[in-house]
Amino acid sequence: MDWVTALPPGGDKSYNSCLVNMDRYSKTPIFLPCHKDETAMDTALFIWNRFISHTGLFENIISDRDPKFTSALWTNLHKRLGTKLLFSTAYNPQKYGLEERMIQTLEEMTTKICAYGL
Template structure:
Protein backbone atom coordinates (compact mmCIF):
# COMPACT_ATOMS: atom_id res chain seq x y z
CA UNK A 1 0.00 0.00 0.00
CA UNK A 2 1.39 3.39 -1.00
CA UNK A 3 1.30 6.24 1.41
CA UNK A 4 -0.57 9.32 0.27
CA UNK A 5 1.53 12.35 -0.58
CA UNK A 6 -1.50 14.62 -0.39
CA UNK A 7 -1.73 16.89 2.64
CA UNK A 8 -4.47 16.07 5.10
CA UNK A 9 -7.37 18.48 5.15
CA UNK A 10 -7.17 21.05 7.90
CA UNK A 11 -9.89 21.85 10.37
CA UNK A 12 -12.75 24.06 9.25
CA UNK A 13 -12.16 27.65 10.28
CA UNK A 14 -15.49 29.32 11.05
CA UNK A 15 -15.89 32.92 10.01
CA UNK A 16 -15.79 35.36 12.92
CA UNK A 17 -19.12 36.66 14.20
CA UNK A 18 -19.57 40.32 13.18
CA UNK A 19 -19.46 42.86 15.98
CA UNK A 20 -22.05 45.21 14.48
CA UNK A 21 -25.13 44.98 12.26
CA UNK A 22 -24.68 45.47 8.50
CA UNK A 23 -20.92 44.75 8.57
CA UNK A 24 -20.80 41.29 7.01
CA UNK A 25 -23.20 40.16 4.29
CA UNK A 26 -23.39 36.88 2.38
CA UNK A 27 -24.77 36.54 -1.14
CA UNK A 28 -26.00 33.55 -3.10
CA UNK A 29 -28.58 32.61 -5.70
CA UNK A 30 -31.54 30.25 -5.65
CA UNK A 31 -32.00 29.06 -9.23
CA UNK A 32 -34.09 26.54 -11.11
CA UNK A 33 -37.38 28.13 -10.08
CA UNK A 34 -40.44 28.25 -12.32
CA UNK A 35 -40.76 31.69 -13.94
CA UNK A 36 -43.07 34.20 -12.27
CA UNK A 37 -45.56 36.26 -14.27
CA UNK A 38 -42.85 38.92 -14.59
CA UNK A 39 -40.34 36.35 -15.84
CA UNK A 40 -38.14 36.04 -12.76
CA UNK A 41 -36.72 32.52 -12.35
CA UNK A 42 -34.06 33.09 -9.69
CA UNK A 43 -33.63 34.84 -6.35
CA UNK A 44 -30.62 36.80 -5.11
CA UNK A 45 -30.36 35.95 -1.40
CA UNK A 46 -28.66 38.52 0.86
CA UNK A 47 -28.10 37.60 4.52
CA UNK A 48 -26.74 39.87 7.24
CA UNK A 49 -24.51 37.68 9.38
CA UNK A 50 -25.00 39.65 12.63
CA UNK A 51 -28.81 39.68 12.74
CA UNK A 52 -29.50 36.86 10.24
CA UNK A 53 -31.89 39.25 8.46
CA UNK A 54 -32.58 38.04 4.93
CA UNK A 55 -33.49 39.87 1.73
CA UNK A 56 -34.90 37.92 -1.23
CA UNK A 57 -34.51 39.85 -4.48
CA UNK A 58 -36.19 38.43 -7.61
CA UNK A 59 -33.90 38.16 -10.61
CA UNK A 60 -33.24 36.10 -13.71
CA UNK A 61 -30.88 33.17 -14.13
CA UNK A 62 -29.49 34.97 -17.17
CA UNK A 63 -28.84 38.27 -15.32
CA UNK A 64 -25.37 39.61 -16.08
CA UNK A 65 -22.87 40.65 -13.42
CA UNK A 66 -23.72 44.32 -13.88
CA UNK A 67 -27.44 43.63 -13.33
CA UNK A 68 -26.67 41.69 -10.15
CA UNK A 69 -24.54 44.56 -8.86
CA UNK A 70 -27.35 47.01 -9.67
CA UNK A 71 -29.82 44.88 -7.69
CA UNK A 72 -27.48 44.92 -4.70
CA UNK A 73 -26.92 48.68 -4.93
CA UNK A 74 -30.63 49.42 -5.46
CA UNK A 75 -32.13 47.10 -2.82
CA UNK A 76 -29.51 46.79 -0.08
CA UNK A 77 -27.30 49.88 0.18
CA UNK A 78 -30.15 52.46 0.55
CA UNK A 79 -31.61 50.48 3.47
CA UNK A 80 -28.47 49.38 5.30
CA UNK A 81 -25.45 51.20 3.90
CA UNK A 82 -22.31 49.65 2.48
CA UNK A 83 -21.13 46.49 4.25
CA UNK A 84 -17.44 46.04 5.08
CA UNK A 85 -17.34 42.41 3.89
CA UNK A 86 -19.29 40.38 1.33
CA UNK A 87 -19.11 36.59 1.45
CA UNK A 88 -20.03 34.64 -1.66
CA UNK A 89 -19.37 31.40 -3.44
CA UNK A 90 -17.32 31.35 -6.61
CA UNK A 91 -20.22 32.04 -8.96
CA UNK A 92 -18.83 33.83 -12.04
CA UNK A 93 -21.09 36.78 -11.24
CA UNK A 94 -19.08 37.34 -8.04
CA UNK A 95 -15.61 36.59 -9.42
CA UNK A 96 -15.73 38.91 -12.43
CA UNK A 97 -13.49 41.92 -12.85
CA UNK A 98 -16.54 44.22 -12.74
CA UNK A 99 -17.74 42.89 -9.37
CA UNK A 100 -14.23 43.13 -7.88
CA UNK A 101 -13.93 46.71 -9.13
CA UNK A 102 -17.33 47.60 -7.63
CA UNK A 103 -16.26 46.19 -4.26
CA UNK A 104 -13.02 48.17 -4.48
CA UNK A 105 -14.91 51.40 -5.20
CA UNK A 106 -17.25 50.73 -2.27
CA UNK A 107 -14.23 49.84 -0.07
CA UNK A 108 -15.82 46.49 0.68
CA UNK A 109 -13.82 43.30 1.12
CA UNK A 110 -14.96 40.41 -1.08
CA UNK A 111 -14.44 37.07 0.69
CA UNK A 112 -14.90 33.98 -1.47
CA UNK A 113 -15.71 30.55 -0.12
CA UNK A 114 -13.23 27.77 -0.77
CA UNK A 115 -13.81 25.92 -4.02
CA UNK A 116 -16.11 22.91 -3.56
CA UNK A 117 -16.66 23.77 0.13
CA UNK A 118 -20.06 25.47 0.39
CA UNK A 119 -19.96 24.93 4.16
CA UNK A 120 -17.80 28.08 4.27
CA UNK A 121 -21.09 29.95 4.14
CA UNK A 122 -23.32 27.29 5.66
CA UNK A 123 -25.94 29.75 6.90
CA UNK A 124 -26.77 30.91 3.38
CA UNK A 125 -26.54 27.42 1.88
CA UNK A 126 -28.95 26.03 4.52
CA UNK A 127 -31.42 28.82 3.87
CA UNK A 128 -31.25 28.23 0.11
CA UNK A 129 -31.94 24.51 0.50
CA UNK A 130 -35.02 25.24 2.64
CA UNK A 131 -36.61 27.11 -0.26
CA UNK A 132 -35.93 24.51 -2.95
CA UNK A 133 -38.22 21.62 -3.83
Protein backbone atom coordinates in the same frame (compact mmCIF):
# COMPACT_ATOMS: atom_id res chain seq x y z
CA MET B 1 -24.57 36.17 -1.04
CA ASP B 2 -25.61 33.54 -3.53
CA TRP B 3 -27.81 32.87 -6.53
CA VAL B 4 -30.59 30.32 -6.51
CA THR B 5 -31.30 29.47 -10.14
CA ALA B 6 -33.34 26.26 -10.06
CA LEU B 7 -36.67 27.96 -9.36
CA PRO B 8 -39.85 27.58 -11.41
CA PRO B 9 -40.86 30.81 -13.20
CA GLY B 10 -43.28 32.94 -11.26
CA GLY B 11 -44.74 36.39 -10.87
CA ASP B 12 -45.83 38.83 -13.52
CA LYS B 13 -42.24 39.10 -14.79
CA SER B 14 -41.61 35.32 -14.83
CA TYR B 15 -38.73 35.45 -12.37
CA ASN B 16 -36.81 32.17 -12.39
CA SER B 17 -34.02 32.79 -9.90
CA CYS B 18 -33.33 34.62 -6.69
CA LEU B 19 -30.43 36.56 -5.23
CA VAL B 20 -30.03 35.63 -1.56
CA ASN B 21 -28.27 37.82 0.96
CA MET B 22 -27.93 36.92 4.62
CA ASP B 23 -27.01 39.54 7.19
CA ARG B 24 -24.50 37.65 9.33
CA TYR B 25 -25.20 39.74 12.44
CA SER B 26 -29.00 39.82 12.54
CA LYS B 27 -29.37 36.51 10.63
CA THR B 28 -31.96 38.25 8.45
CA PRO B 29 -32.32 36.78 4.95
CA ILE B 30 -33.18 38.97 1.98
CA PHE B 31 -34.52 37.31 -1.16
CA LEU B 32 -34.67 39.27 -4.39
CA PRO B 33 -36.47 37.70 -7.34
CA CYS B 34 -34.62 38.06 -10.64
CA HIS B 35 -33.89 36.32 -13.92
CA LYS B 36 -31.35 33.56 -14.45
CA ASP B 37 -29.53 35.48 -17.20
CA GLU B 38 -28.62 38.53 -15.06
CA THR B 39 -25.19 39.95 -15.92
CA ALA B 40 -22.48 41.23 -13.59
CA MET B 41 -23.71 44.78 -14.29
CA ASP B 42 -27.30 43.77 -13.47
CA THR B 43 -26.04 42.18 -10.26
CA ALA B 44 -24.09 45.29 -9.27
CA LEU B 45 -27.14 47.50 -9.86
CA PHE B 46 -29.32 45.04 -7.99
CA ILE B 47 -26.99 45.11 -4.99
CA TRP B 48 -26.78 48.89 -5.03
CA ASN B 49 -30.51 49.55 -5.48
CA ARG B 50 -31.91 46.79 -3.28
CA PHE B 51 -29.32 46.18 -0.56
CA ILE B 52 -26.87 49.04 -0.11
CA SER B 53 -29.45 51.81 -0.53
CA HIS B 54 -31.44 50.31 2.37
CA THR B 55 -28.77 48.97 4.72
CA GLY B 56 -25.65 50.97 3.91
CA LEU B 57 -22.30 49.68 2.69
CA PHE B 58 -21.21 46.21 3.66
CA GLU B 59 -17.95 45.62 5.46
CA ASN B 60 -17.47 42.46 3.41
CA ILE B 61 -19.40 40.22 1.07
CA ILE B 62 -18.99 36.46 1.12
CA SER B 63 -20.04 34.64 -2.01
CA ASP B 64 -19.10 31.62 -4.06
CA ARG B 65 -17.00 31.99 -7.18
CA ASP B 66 -19.88 32.64 -9.56
CA PRO B 67 -18.59 34.55 -12.62
CA LYS B 68 -20.92 37.42 -11.72
CA PHE B 69 -19.08 37.84 -8.42
CA THR B 70 -15.56 37.44 -9.83
CA SER B 71 -15.85 39.76 -12.85
CA ALA B 72 -13.61 42.80 -13.24
CA LEU B 73 -16.63 45.09 -12.95
CA TRP B 74 -17.66 43.56 -9.61
CA THR B 75 -14.08 43.59 -8.28
CA ASN B 76 -13.52 47.23 -9.28
CA LEU B 77 -16.85 48.31 -7.79
CA HIS B 78 -15.97 46.87 -4.41
CA LYS B 79 -12.45 48.25 -4.54
CA ARG B 80 -13.93 51.74 -4.99
CA LEU B 81 -16.51 51.18 -2.24
CA GLY B 82 -13.90 49.81 0.16
CA THR B 83 -15.77 46.53 0.57
CA LYS B 84 -13.85 43.28 0.98
CA LEU B 85 -14.82 40.44 -1.32
CA LEU B 86 -14.42 37.04 0.30
CA PHE B 87 -14.98 33.84 -1.64
CA SER B 88 -16.08 30.47 -0.36
CA THR B 89 -16.48 27.12 -2.00
CA ALA B 90 -19.76 26.58 -3.82
CA TYR B 91 -21.18 24.48 -0.97
CA ASN B 92 -19.57 24.67 2.45
CA PRO B 93 -22.12 23.74 5.15
CA GLN B 94 -19.56 23.83 7.95
CA LYS B 95 -18.81 27.50 7.40
CA TYR B 96 -22.01 28.81 5.78
CA GLY B 97 -24.60 26.34 6.99
CA LEU B 98 -27.22 28.96 7.83
CA GLU B 99 -27.13 30.44 4.34
CA GLU B 100 -27.16 27.04 2.66
CA ARG B 101 -30.08 25.90 4.81
CA MET B 102 -32.01 29.09 4.00
CA ILE B 103 -31.48 28.47 0.27
CA GLN B 104 -32.64 24.87 0.65
CA THR B 105 -35.78 26.06 2.46
CA LEU B 106 -36.46 28.64 -0.26
CA GLU B 107 -36.19 25.98 -2.97
CA GLU B 108 -38.53 23.64 -1.05
CA MET B 109 -41.10 26.38 -0.48
CA THR B 110 -41.21 27.53 -4.10
CA THR B 111 -41.46 23.96 -5.36
CA LYS B 112 -44.42 23.25 -3.08
CA ILE B 113 -46.14 26.54 -3.87
CA CYS B 114 -45.87 25.86 -7.61
CA ALA B 115 -46.93 22.22 -7.22
CA TYR B 116 -50.11 23.21 -5.40
CA GLY B 117 -50.77 26.29 -7.55
CA LEU B 118 -50.80 28.68 -4.60
